[in-house]
Amino acid sequence: MKNSYSGAELISKAINDSGVETLFWYPGREILPLYHELKDSGVSIIRSSHEQCAVHSADGFYRASSRISSVLTSTGPGSVNAMMGLSCAYKDGSSLVLITGQVPTDKLGTDAFEEVDLLSMTSAITKKNIRVKDDLYREIRYSFSQAISGWPRPVHVEVSTDLFEQQYLSDFEYTETKTKTKLDIDKIKLAIKLINESERPLILSGYGAINSNSGNNIYSLSTKIGAPIVTTLPGRGIIDEDDNRGFGTLGVRGTNNSKIAFEKSDLLISFGVKFSDRTSYNLLGNPKKIIDVNLEKNQKNIEFDLSLIGDLNEIINNITIGVSRKSDLWINKNPMRKLDGISSSSKPLKPQAAIFEIFEKLKKEDIVVTDTGSITVWAHLLKKVHIPRTFICSHSFGAMGFGLPASIGAKLSNPEKRVILITGDGGLLMVLGELLTLSENNIDVKVFLIDNGVLGTIKQYEDTKFEGKYSFSLGKKDFVAISKGLGVPALRVEGKEEMKKGIRETLNSEGPMLLDIVTNPNEKVPSGGI
Ligand SMILES: Cc1ncc(C[n+]2csc(CCOP(=O)(O)OP(=O)(O)O)c2C)c(N)n1
Ligand SMILES: [Mg+2]
Numbered sequence: 001m002k003n004s005y006s007g008a009e010l011i012s013k014a015i016n017d018s019g020v021e022t023l024f025w026y027p028g029r030e031i032l033p034l035y036h037e038l039k040d041s042g043v044s045i046i047r048s049s050h051e052q053c054a055v056h057s058a059d060g061f062y063r064a065s066s067r068i069s070s071v072l073t074s075t076g077p078g079s080v081n082a083m084m085g086l087s088c089a090y091k092d093g094s095s096l097v098l099i100t101g102q103v104p105t106d107k108l109g110t111d112a113f114e115e116v117d118l119l120s121m122t123s124a125i126t127k128k129n130i131r132v133k134d135d136l137y138r139e140i141r142y143s144f145s146q147a148i149s150g151w152p153r154p155v156h157v158e159v160s161t162d163l164f165e166q167q168y169l170s171d172f173e174y175t176e177t178k179t180k181t182k183l184d185i186d187k188i189k190l191a192i193k194l195i196n197e198s199e200r201p202l203i204l205s206g207y208g209a210i211n212s213n214s215g216n217n218i219y220s221l222s223t224k225i226g227a228p229i230v231t232t233l234p235g236r237g238i239i240d241e242d243d244n245r246g247f248g249t250l251g252v253r254g255t256n257n258s259k260i261a262f263e264k265s266d267l268l269i270s271f272g273v274k275f276s277d278r279t280s281y282n283l284l285g286n287p288k289k290i291i292d293v294n295l296e297k298n299q300k301n302i303e304f305d306l307s308l309i310g311d312l313n314e315i316i317n318n319i320t321i322g323v324s325r326k327s328d329l330w331i332n333k334n335p336m337r338k339l340d341g342i343s344s345s346s347k348p349l350k351p352q353a354a355i356f357e358i359f360e361k362l363k364k365e366d367i368v369v370t371d372t373g374s375i376t377v378w379a380h381l382l383k384k385v386h387i388p389r390t391f392i393c394s395h396s397f398g399a400m401g402f403g404l405p406a407s408i409g410a411k412l413s414n415p416e417k418r419v420i421l422i423t424g425d426g427g428l429l430m431v432l433g434e435l436l437t438l439s440e441n442n443i444d445v446k447v448f449l450i451d452n453g454v455l456g457t458i459k460q461y462e463d464t465k466f467e468g469k470y471s472f473s474l475g476k477k478d479f480v481a482i483s484k485g486l487g488v489p490a491l492r493v494e495g496k497e498e499m500k501k502g503i504r505e506t507l508n509s510e511g512p513m514l515l516d517i518v519t520n521p522n523e524k525v526p527s528g529g530i
Contacts, residue, residue, distance in 0.1 A: 002171045007136050007163040008037040010170055011099070014140035016041055017172070018097075020070050022061060022412050024054035026081075028074015030101035033164035035072065046412070046441060049433025051078055053405035055085020055154075058096040060406030063392045064367055065413035066211065068095045068148050075101045075161070076114030083121060084399060086154055090125040091397040092234070093207055093274075095152035097143050098122075102131070104162040118158055127153035132163065141174040149178070151296050152211060181310035183318065190306055191291050191315075192322040194267060198289070200330045201227040202265035204250060206279075207234035208272020208295055210388045212312040215239065218271060221316055226326040227269065228333070230258035232279045233380065233395045235272070237388040240364075247333050251279035253380055253529040257333040264331060267291070271312055275300040276396060337530050339381060341523070345496040348520040351450045352378050353496070355422060358448055358503055359383055365390065366418045367410050371403030371427035374456035377525040379422050401430035407445045408437060418507075420446040425474055426455045432482060438512040439487025446506050447488070447514040449479060452521040460524050483514040490514040 005013075011034055015023065022044045025035065039045055048054035051073045061069040073079045079100040089096055103112045122129045128146050132139045140157060147155040195201055203222055209215070215238045222229050222245050229239045230250040239246040248255030250262055262268070268290045273279065275298060292304040293315050308315050342356040355378045362368070364386040370379045370393040385391045392410060394402040403423045411419040428449055438445055453474055462469055483490035490513065493502035499517055506515040 002169040004167045005170055006033075006037075007159070007166050007168060008033045010136040010168060011140050011159070011164075012037040012041050013172060014137045014144075015070055016043060017174070018068070018141055018144035020068065020144070022046065023070045023072060024048050024057045024409070025072035026051045026054055026074070026078060028078040028101055030075045030103075030161035031072055031164075034099070034159075038072075044412075046408070046437065048405065049437055050431065051081035052084045052401065053431055053434050053437070055082050055089060055096065055098060056399075056402050056405035057409035057412075059085060059089040059092070059094040060369065060392060060409030061413040062094045062096060062152065062409070063406070064389050064410035064419075066389070067413055068097070068144060069409070069413075071096060071098045073098065073100050075103055076116050079118050080116060080121070083125065084401075086122060086156070087125045088394055088397040088399045088402055089154040090127075092395055093152050094154065095147040096154045097140075097147050098154060098156045100156065100158050102158045102160045105160040106162075108160065118156070122156040125154070126156045129156035129158070131158045131160070134168065136163065136168060137170050137172055138174050145176050151208070183310060183314055184308065187306060187308050188315065188318045188322065191308060191319050194289060194291055194306060195225055195269070195319065195323045198267035200265045201225050201267045201269060202261050203227045203229045204231070204268055204270040204273055204279075205229055205235045205238045206232040206271065206273030208274070209238050209312060210235060210272070212272060212295065214271060214312045214316060215388060217313050217316040217320070219245070221320045221323075224320055224325050225323055226328045226330055228261045228329055228331060230254075230261060232273055232276070233393075236385040236391050240386040241384045242386065244333065245329065248336075249380075249529070253377060255336065255530055257336070259529070261331055269293070271316065274298070275302050278395070339526065339530065342382070346520070347495050348518055349494065349496065349499055350523050351375065351452060351456075351519040352382065352523070354448075354450060354499055354517045354519060355379055356382050357500055358420070358422070361503055361507055362420070363418070366420060367392065367414060369393070369403050369407040369410055369419065369421045371421070371423040372398045372400045373424035373427055374460065374525045375422050375424045375450045381526075381530050400427040403427055404431045404434040404445075404447065405437075408434060408443050411443050411445050418446070419444070420448060420507075422448050422450065424456060425449060425451045425453065425479070428479075429474070429477075432486070435483055435486040435488045435514070442511055445512050446509070447512065448503075448506070449514060449516045450519055451479060451516050452519045452523070454521040456521065459521065463524070479514070479516040483516075488512050488514050490516060492516040492518065494518045
C-alpha cells in the first residue's frame with residue numbers, strides 16, 4: 001500500500017535501505033531538511049571540513065572496505081568544492097553516491113543565486129548523474145546499485161531543494177535487476193588452449209581482481225600452471241608479496257622481478273586490469289600473447305589475443321579446471337634490492353629512513369594511506385603489501401590532499417584496524433581542517449608527516465630541469481602547534497633516535513596523533529623501481 005512521505009523521508013529511507021553506514025557532509029541551507037531526516041535514521045554522519053574532503057573520505061571508506069558510503073553537499077559552491085574528490089574517485093574507480101542540493105525547481109535555468117550546472121560538471125567524472133524528479137525512493141536506490149555494480153565508479157544525484165519537503169506516495173518497492181554475462185565456453189576453451197601451449201605464462205592482476213575477491217582463485221591457477229603473479233599498483237595485496245609467487249608491481253616503479261618475468265614470459269593472463277599507462281608503458285609492441293579477463297570491456301586501445309568478459313571468479317575457475325598441470329614456477333624471484341639510505345642516521349633525516357622505520361613497526365593487516373608527492377614514491381617502493389585494501393593512494397589521479405580525508409574514511413570503515421597516513425607537508429597544508437575532523441570525532445589515525453619543508457616532487461624536477469632554481473617556499477610554519485591547536489596531539493622529531501622513539505610513541509598512542517618528522521629537502525627519489 002502506498003503512503004505519503006516527504007522527499008527527505010524517502011531519500012533518507014533509500015540511503016538506509018541501500019546499506020549506507022556512514023555519510024560525509026558539509027552543511028548548506030538547502031540540504032538541511034535531508035540532514036535533519038538522516039541524523040536520527042541510523043546512518044552515522046561525519047561533518048568534514050571541506051566538501052572535497054567529504055568525497056575523499058567516502059572514497060577512502062570504499063577502498064579500504066569495498067562498502068559504499070555517501071556524501072551530501074549543498075547547492076552551487078558547496079557542490080563545486082566536491083568536484084576534486086569526485087574526479088579522484090572516478091579516475092581511481094571508487095564507488096560512492098554524491099547527493100547535491102540544487103536551487104528550487106521553478107528557479108532552474110534562471111541563473112538564480114548559487115545556481116550552477118552541476119550535471120554538466122559531473123558528467124565527465126561520474127558513471128551516472130541524474131536529477132531526481134518524482135520517484136525519489138527508487139531513483140536513489142538505483143543510484144547506489146549503479147555505483148557498486150560492474151566497475152566501481154561514483155554516481156551523482158541532484159535534488160532541487162523544494163523536493164525535500166514535497167509529499168509523495170510511495171510503497172518503498174524496489175527490485176534490483178542484475179544482468180549477468182553468460183559464460184562463453186568457446187572462449188574458455190581457447191584460453192585453456194593458449195595456456196597449455198605456453199611455456200612461460202605470467203599472471204597480471206589488477207584492482208578489478210581485488211574488487212572481485214579473486215585472490216584465492218588466482219593463486220590456485222598460478223599453482224596449477226606455474227605462473228608467477230605480478231600486479232598493478234592498485235592491485236597490490238591480491239597476493240602476499242612475501243610469497244614466492246608474488247613478484248611485485250609491474251610498470252612505473254615496478255620491481256625488477258616483475259620486469260624480468262614480464263620480459264621472459266610468452267603469455268600474459270590479465271585479471272581485472274585497466275591497462276593504464278602506469279602499467280602498460282612497456283607492453284605495447286611486445287610480441288607475447290595476452291589473454292585479458294575483465295568484468296567489463298576494456299576501453300584501452302590494446303589488441304588482446306583473447307578477451308573474456310564476465311564474472312572473474314567463474315572464468316578463472318573454469319580455466320583452472322581445464323588447464324593441464326605444469327611443473328612449478330618457470331622462474332624464481334631474486335632478493336629485492338635495498339634502497340639507498342634506508343639505514344642512514346644522517347641529520348636532517350632522509351625521508352626513506354623514516355618511512356622504512358615506520359613500515360618496520362607495522363603489522364601485516366595495518367592499513368597504510370599515502371598522500372601524493374615524493375612520499376608516495378618512497379612508500380610504494382618500501383612497503384610490502386600482504387593483504388588487499390591495505391595500501392591506498394591516489395594511483396590514477398595523484399591528488400594532493402587525498403591522504404588525510406581518505407584515511408578518515410579508511411578508519412571509519414575498519415574501526416578494528418590500525419590506520420596510518422604518510423603525508424607530505426604540501427599535501428597536509430591543503431587539508432589541515434581535517435585534523436579537526438579527527439579530533440572532534442576521535443578518529444584514530446596516526447599521521448606521519450614527512451616534513452621536508454618543500455614540494456619535494458617539484459623541487460626535484462626544478463633541480464634537474466631548471467638548474468637547481470627551486471623558486472618558491474612553503475613558508476615557515478609550526479605543524480606541532482597547528483595540530484595541537486586543532487586538537488590532535490603532536491610531536492616533532494629530528495635525529496634518528498628521536499625519530500624511532502617518536503614512531504613508537506605515535507603507534508602506541510590512544511587516539512589520533514601527528515608525528516612531524518623533519519627530513520632533508522634535497523633527498524631525491526630514485527628513478528625506476530626496485
Ligand atoms: C591538488 C594537486 N596540486 C598539485 C599537484 C602537483 N604536485 C604533485 S606532487 C607535488 C608536491 C607535493 O609536496 P609534498 O606534499 O610536500 O610532498 P613531497 O613531494 O615534498 O614529499 C605537487 C605540487 C597535485 N598532484 N595535486
Ligand atoms: Mg614536502
